[in-house]
Amino acid sequence: MPDKRLILEVDGLHVTYASRGRTVHALQDASLFVAEGEVVGLAGESGSGKSTLARAVLGLLPQGITRIINGRIVIAGDDVTHYSPRQWEGVRGNPVAIVFQDPLSFLNPVMRVGDQIGESVRRHDPAARTTARSMELLELVKLQPSVLRRYPHELSGGMRQRAMLAIALGCKPRLLIADEPTTALDATTQTEILALLRELRATLDMSLLVISHDLGLLRWNCDRVYVMYAGHTLEWGPTGDVLARSAHPYTRGLVDASRLRRLPDDHFATIGGDVPDLHERYRCCPFFSRCTQVMDVCRQQIPPARGNRDGHGARCWLLEDGRE
């Protein structure tokens, strides 16, 4: 356990969806924590469960078809795992807020940006002086005051993401989740938005959970990272350790594929095999069928979590005693 207080703790979370009469195990064994003031990255490919995890942490799992089978979510000391929709309203916005990949689908297209920021401000603090506070928020995200009178479609992609950010910050969150915040943006805008996020983390004293498939982005912006695969957190630890001295074969595969360097045969490193079938509840290592170093035990038992003093750890049978 770290010395700092935890703002978020997810422990062994197992979440299922009902889909066309079948059960999808979107999250199977997901664990992570975010300490106060930390920037934590969550990496994984499509279907790894990273967005389901983000939704679970905000109580945004679709009702009726989703079930939390196992595990717990603790936010700022409160166990929120089985909160009612009404109780979740006391969590969303503050202490936890989220910005999504595509701001255009989350901003109200027929409402001026200023009104949307104002709504968020009043929701958090009904007595607030809305205009003054909205201006303050715009300044924080480095937008001109004139943006208050604009509609979302009149803004560029980067400006929309900043407007979303202003709305999220209106609630003074202690943890901001950024779900693929810059995927649709140009590289230069992407760098600006991430620099802004880190700056805000420091000035507003909040924590950040950045979800991305882009390891390069996480490499430059996060203190620690988690790597997810098929609903499991397979590796975690300080960013440099996880990406440069990966303990799990999946992380190594992901790092090598991300590099896009030519191999001697002129090809690029990739990860062989098929994407995991989430209809299955894994009772062994979920990566075994694609792993180049698979052993018998990998097909039979769930590997235990192993870690070192720096908080770098993984779930892989290769890390057991007797193996180098």
Added chain:
Amino acid sequence: MNPPVLELSRLSKTFRPRDAMPLRAVDDVSLHIERGECVALVGESGSGKSTLARLALRLIAPDSGTVRLQGRSLMQFSPQALRAARLMMQPIFQDPAASFNPRRTVRAILSQVLVQAGATSVGDEQLSALLARVELRPARDYLNRYPHELSGGQRQRLAIARAIAPQPAVIIADEPLSGADVSIRAQILNLLVDLQRDFGVAYLLITHDMLVARAFSHRVAVMYRGRIIEEGSTGEVLAAPRHPYTQNLIAAVQSLDPPFAHDVPAPVDNRSGNPLQRGYAGSGPGASHLTLDR
């Protein structure tokens, strides 16, 4: 000497919306691509990259300038002649789902293009060979499926199969990899490498991803506000960009391995002094640094 596979000369296109200022999307752009060459066209959204691709494909008409395919100008071609010529110049788009007729099976999609390319009858054997080229195997698993029944990566492979079916000289690919997962991206690039090696196909690869441009292209053209502001071999442009805009683009890349520079085609030495690479080179588990205290 052979003429370039594709030669764009002084192309310009201005869009004139009724209720807004005219927009000079492409402004006096010249670019050529040799046989078997890959030219990456990079730039940010709104720079005119996609308009240039559509001009090259003659999907829209330029205000001025010429498109030459294998030495022949396409500017005076009749619609029929243009259709035939276009078989030699195939597009791949960012969103493969949107580029297929959703009511046609894989078999119908591929048969159609083979017939357009002159085949009188198309057998399953021919279709299987085509699908095998893009690693959709076994073919019987795919031939009767509809595009929406394929995964994103499989659909992009189908788009590539359709593009290579008429054996084109050049493929114009507009952001074919954005939205793809890391491992899929590498798989698709490997496929493009193989096609280049086996058939000598040339590529105009439009991308906003400098990492992809670095990995795959021989030359880079940087587009900004409708103009090509810098052009050169990929190695030179990435190592010593001259234009401040290019310098910004390169500085913004958040790559796993700093500094970001060109490293093709030299083989990768995993045992170099780069601390990021130490510790997991070779085939060992590379996890011996993990002390096993619980």
